[in-house]
Amino acid sequence: xxxxxxxxxxxxxxxxxxxxxxxxxxxxxxxxxxxxxxxxxxxxxxxxxxxxxxxxxxxxxxxxxxxxxxxxxxxxxxxxxxxxxxxxxxxxxxxxxxxxxxxxxxxxxxxxxxxxxxxxxxxxxxxxxxxxxxxxxxxxxxxxxxxxxxxxxxxxxxxxxxxxxxxxxxxxxxxxxxxxxxxxxxxxxxxxxxxxxxxxxxxxxxxxxxxxxxxxxxxxxxxxxxxxxxxxxxxxxxxxxxxxxxxxxxxxxxxx
Amino acid sequence: xxxxxxxxxxxxxxxxxxxxxxxxxxxxxxxxxxxxxxxxxxxxxxxxxxxxxxxxxxxxxxxxxxxxxxxxxxxxxxxxxxxxxxxxxxxxxxxxxxxxxxxxxxxxxxxxxxxxxxxxxxxxxxxxxxxxxxxxxxxxxxxxxxxxxxxxxxxxxxxxxxxxxxxxxxxxxxxxxxxxxxxxxxxxxxxxxxxxxxxxxxxxxxxxxxxxxxxxxxxxxxxxxxxxxxxxxxxxxxxxxxxxxxxxxxxxxxxxxxxxxxxxxxxxxxxxxxxxxxxxxxxxxxxxxxxxxxxxxxxxxxxxxxxxxxxxxxxxxxxxxxxxxxxxxxxxxxxxxxxxxxxxxxxxxxxxxxxxxxxxxxxxxxxxxxxxxxxx
Numbered sequence: 124x125x126x127x128x129x130x131x132x133x134x135x136x137x138x139x140x141x142x143x144x145x146x147x148x149x150x151x152x153x154x155x156x157x158x159x160x161x162x163x164x165x166x167x168x169x170x171x172x173x174x175x176x177x178x179x180x181x182x183x184x185x186x187x188x189x190x191x192x193x194x195x196x197x198x199x200x201x202x203x204x205x206x207x208x209x210x211x212x213x214x215x216x217x218x219x220x221x222x223x224x225x226x227x228x229x230x231x232x233x234x235x236x237x238x239x240x241x242x243x244x245x246x247x248x249x250x251x252x253x254x255x256x257x258x259x260x261x262x263x264x265x266x267x268x269x270x271x272x273x274x275x276x277x278x279x280x281x282x283x284x285x286x287x288x289x290x291x292x293x294x295x296x297x298x299x300x301x302x303x304x305x306x307x308x309x310x311x312x313x314x315x316x317x318x319x320x321x322x323x324x325x326x327x328x329x330x331x332x333x334x335x336x337x338x339x340x341x342x343x344x345x346x347x348x349x350x351x352x353x354x355x356x357x358x359x360x361x362x363x364x365x366x367x368x369x370x371x372x373x374x375x376x377x378x379x
Numbered sequence: 380x381x382x383x384x385x386x387x388x389x390x391x392x393x394x395x396x397x398x399x400x401x402x403x404x405x406x407x408x409x410x411x412x413x414x415x416x417x418x419x420x421x422x423x424x425x426x427x428x429x430x431x432x433x434x435x436x437x438x439x440x441x442x443x444x445x446x447x448x449x450x451x452x453x454x455x456x457x458x459x460x461x462x463x464x465x466x467x468x469x470x471x472x473x474x475x476x477x478x479x480x481x482x483x484x485x486x487x488x489x490x491x492x493x494x495x496x497x498x499x500x501x502x503x504x505x506x507x508x509x510x511x512x513x514x515x516x517x518x519x520x521x522x523x524x525x526x527x528x529x530x531x532x533x534x535x536x537x538x539x540x541x542x543x544x545x546x547x548x549x550x551x552x553x554x555x556x557x558x559x560x561x562x563x564x565x566x567x568x569x570x571x572x573x574x575x576x577x578x579x580x581x582x583x584x585x586x587x588x589x590x591x592x593x594x595x596x597x598x599x600x601x602x603x604x605x606x607x608x609x610x611x612x613x614x615x616x617x618x619x620x621x622x623x624x625x626x627x628x629x630x631x632x633x634x635x636x637x638x639x640x641x642x643x644x645x646x647x648x649x650x651x652x653x654x655x656x657x658x659x660x661x662x663x664x665x666x667x668x669x670x671x672x673x674x675x676x677x678x679x680x681x682x683x684x685x686x687x688x689x690x691x692x693x694x695x696x697x698x699x700x701x702x703x704x705x706x707x708x709x710x711x712x713x714x715x716x717x718x719x720x721x722x723x724x725x726x727x728x729x730x731x732x733x734x735x736x737x738x739x740x741x742x743x744x745x746x747x748x749x750x751x752x753x754x755x
């Protein structure tokens with residue numbers, strides 16, 4: 124039983140005993156209070172500065188930081204890989220942007236790809252249990268304890284951004300971070316824009332790693348917030364989104 | 380008293396033993412899948428659904444097709460389909476049980492499958508599909524039981540059965556339509572996102588289901604004293620439905636290939652040139668053979684040729700729905716990769732076990748009914 128179920132059951136039990144007030148108090152007491160930052164953000168978004176990122180072609184700092192922070196296993200078999208953040212070529216990420224005169228350098232340029240946290244997320248729409256859902260602040264959230272492993276979300280995601288645990292991932296963890304749960308076999312997982320760090324007022328792990336290295340290729344925040352860097356960048360520069368014609372409205376923007 | 384064919388004890392027990400063995404092998408393979416996860420299947424990051432979900436899709440069609448004999452019998456008073464309705468309802472129940480088992484074995488976390496009901500998600504077509512399938516199973520179980528009880532005591536069917544039948548007719552169309560919508564609303568899968576998917580599903584179901592019924596009826600005719608009437612009429616239904624199925628598929632291919640939109644066309648290129656090409660061509664060939672026989676009334680009325688045509692229909696539709704359609708929908712991936720999928724031995728064992736379980740559901744009570752019918 125996961126915490127949400129526990130809260131519900133506990134709440135219902137309390138009501139059953141006639142203690143409505145007790146139940147409410149229980150739910151209040153056990154629900155994580157969102158930090159001010161979460162409440163303030165109407166919609167989280169990420170900007171990926173492709174020019175800045177291209178300066179460091181072999182760099183894996185964002186990927187390593189993300190996968191270490193979230194206990195993402197390193198599975199050698201590509202068919203069974205679990206990936207939250209990885210790099211694909213420009214050509215494969217934006218096939219509609221490539222034409223016959225596009226240079227090989229541009230085509231082969233590595234581009235970080237991850238869950239797009241679509242405003243109109245097909246994965247959340249198709250999930251039969253509500254294990255993946257859209258939060259008010261735009262994050263596509265994942266409850267691995269509720270997931271039945273039907274993989275409908277994987278079929279529905281136009282970005283291939285969701286991973287299924289085809290096996291027990293724990294033997295493939297070199298180091299385990301105690302701050303974040305590990306997963307079991309049979310469930311789907313994906314990037315959550317570091318919801319657990321946002322609650323604590325921290326930026327996502329990938330953004331932090333990129334900034335710490337002084338590369339500044341990853342921006343994060345609420346574009347509608349006055350003065351936010353991501354909002355300024357999105358208004359000043361051209362930005363691409365993956366497969367915009369599908370109407371999913373990705374919240375990951377690629378600044379070109 | 381000597382009872383010939385299928386009702387002969389030795390043959391019957393051999394069949395039950397063989398099917399039981401397959402079920403046991405399936406359970407053994409499934410316990411391996413439970414223990415070590417779905418890595419034992421041929422599925423991958425890129426091809427997330429395969430043999431299990433394909434069989435589910437094919438069998439929903441078989442279950443829905445019972446309506447092709449129920450409808451003429453109850454709505455149009457076509458009395459000759461009377462005996463067939465019992466066989467069709469048996470087939471529907473067996474097919475539905477197999478459908479639910481195939482969905483179950485496809486779950487990464489089968490113990491949590493009730494989460495679908497505990498957290499109802501009306502936005503998810505999978506939620507609706509499980510609801511309509513369970514409902515259709517319940518309807519058919521009630522209908523089947525009532526028919527058998529009435530038959531046992533030689534009393535007419537109670538009046539309320541007719542209203543249940545009226546509900547079951549649109550419901551049958553519903554289960555396969557909802558199953559098609561499960562796929563047809565996914566923008567990520569251009570091969571599935573076509574308005575003709577549901578009509579195609581219905582047409583192929585109404586071809587393959589009655590074709591299976593004809594095969595069953597012919598087996599009964601050749602091995603027991605039971606003579607099922609109206610096989611010719613059923614052959615006509617198969618001819619119409621298979622023609623519609625081939626037409627719908629051709630229309631879909633026209634739109635994809637003539638427009639030349641890469642997302643649309645790549646799927647068919649993969650299907651007819653890629654890894655699954657031998658299967659796609661085999662399905663096409665079988666469809667041509669089937670139509671060549673079915674569209675000639677003289678050929679269709681010959682029981683042997685009709686049997687060949689029906690086997691070709693079932694083969695063609697099985698390859699199309701039970702293998703190609705789902706798997707090829709995943710290729711190429713959103714990032715343009717092509718990962719090949721082929722079911723592994725444990726995966727095939729699990730599928731075979733489920734088919735064997737379905738056959739047992741058909742055979743064991745079926746034999747009891749047959750023995751009674753033969754005595755009459």
